[in-house]
Amino acid sequence: MVNFYKIARPFLFSFEAEKAHNLSIRALRNGLLPRVDNAIDPVLETRVLGLQFPNPIGLAAGYDKNAEVLSGLSGLGFGFLEAGSVTPKPQPGNPRPRIFRLTQDEAVINRLGFNNKGLEVAARNFDKRPSSLIVGANLGANKDSTDRIADYVTGMEKLAPRASYVTVNISSPNTPGLRALQGRGELEELLGRIGEKRSSMIDNGASFFPILLKIAPDLTDTDKADIAAAVLDHNIDGLIISNTTITRPGSLQDSQRGETGGLSGQPLKNISLGVLKEMYRAVHGKLPIIGVGGIQNAEDAYMRIRAGASLLQLYTAMVYKGPYVAAEIAKGLAQLLRDDKFETIEAAVGVDTPL
Numbered sequence: 001m002v003n004f005y006k007i008a009r010p011f012l013f014s015f016e017a018e019k020a021h022n023l024s025i026r027a028l029r030n031g032l033l034p035r036v037d038n039a040i041d042p043v044l045e046t047r048v049l050g051l052q053f054p055n056p057i058g059l060a061a062g063y064d065k066n067a068e069v070l071s072g073l074s075g076l077g078f079g080f081l082e083a084g085s086v087t088p089k090p091q092p093g094n095p096r097p098r099i100f101r102l103t104q105d106e107a108v109i110n111r112l113g114f115n116n117k118g119l120e121v122a123a124r125n126f127d128k129r130p131s132s133l134i135v136g137a138n139l140g141a142n143k144d145s146t147d148r149i150a151d152y153v154t155g156m157e158k159l160a161p162r163a164s165y166v167t168v169n170i171s172s173p174n175t176p177g178l179r180a181l182q183g184r185g186e187l188e189e190l191l192g193r194i195g196e197k198r199s200s201m202i203d204n205g206a207s208f209f210p211i212l213l214k215i216a217p218d219l220t221d222t223d224k225a226d227i228a229a230a231v232l233d234h235n236i237d238g239l240i241i242s243n244t245t246i247t248r249p250g251s252l253q254d255s256q257r258g259e260t261g262g263l264s265g266q267p268l269k270n271i272s273l274g275v276l277k278e279m280y281r282a283v284h285g286k287l288p289i290i291g292v293g294g295i296q297n298a299e300d301a302y303m304r305i306r307a308g309a310s311l312l313q314l315y316t317a318m319v320y321k322g323p324y325v326a327a328e329i330a331k332g333l334a335q336l337l338r339d340d341k342f343e344t345i346e347a348a349v350g351v352d353t354p355l
Helices: 002-013 017-029 119-127 148-162 178-182 184-203 221-233 266-282 298-307 316-321 325-339
Strands: 046-048 051-053 057-059 080-086 099-102 107-110 135-139 165-169 211-215 238-241 262-265 289-292 311-314
Touching: 002 017, 017 099, 057 325, 080 119, 080 165, 107 266, 107 316, 119 135, 119 148, 135 148, 148 165, 148 178, 148 184, 165 184, 178 184, 184 211, 184 221, 211 221, 221 266, 238 266, 262 266, 262 316, 266 289, 266 298, 289 298, 298 311, 298 325, 311 316, 311 325, 316 325
Parallel strands: 057 080, 057 311, 080 135, 135 165, 165 211, 211 238, 238 289, 289 311
Antiparallel strands: 046 051, 099 107, 107 262
16 A cells, blocks of 8 residues: 555645545545555554543544545544534635655645635535544634634534544644644633533533644644643643644755645654753643644654554645555554563553663
8 A cells, every 4th residue: 555655646736736636535535545444453552531442542633624424434444533623614724835855854834724615514514424433623713703712612512522622723823823722721611611511511411522732833832831731730631743844954954845724744744853852841741732744654653652642633644655554563563562572562661761
């Protein structure tokens, strides 16, 4: 299957990036990709957030924005999926072109701007998701919203009963002003209102659901300390580290490196890894962390776990390594764990980041 993608990649790369993405969505919708099992090795089974994962390799938000192809994605070897970002109202996002492959750097720059079909469409699609699959709902706010915190509350109320967990995404660089919600005052209000709504939902008969916060890699030390304190104070269940970066490392070679937007892929790897270690220490290892950003092989995945991640996500790796990269990484990760005599993933979490 890896060799198949080496043959198919030049064809896909001949299309503009967003067109190629839409072709892949169509292929998944029509069941054109052979299915593989996600129960790859018993050593990879792990319980996090009260959920039992067959393996820790997940698909990051951004690929399946409307939860349209969850069934197709479930056959690519992922241990879990995250759909979105979903905003209350449909919105077209930013003008095209808005996705740029930095092929020389194995990276992508996107400035999509939360393009999606809105909560009603996402809710219908979540209702059809495979029952055995762990699927998170990534929540966003509309660009023209007058109360962005209310958008997250509305999204949670609609999708939490239909999802395995919800992610509050305040770290996209492509909605003006959104990252300001990572500041202490705004974050306290956001998490307070989110927590109140969850309590109200549970009081009215809803089942408990985990809430995760997805943060940017471009944070000051004060930002990191404030976020750590706020998530612990408000009983947030986990962190996703990290979203794309607005920085441009000097190592970038591709001619499109100056495009505006969030940078993902290999140049993000060390940046995201560093923030993961800092936040693992800042929350004293008390919260599970999903590590994401520049993970494209088993060694990357293992390093992220040893740094403090309990689960992992990828997206850009699919662009460069193909649709079955999660299964390949999982197989290699299992071998690395066994080589180092770890009997579980939990035993390896954070061993390289002393508290």
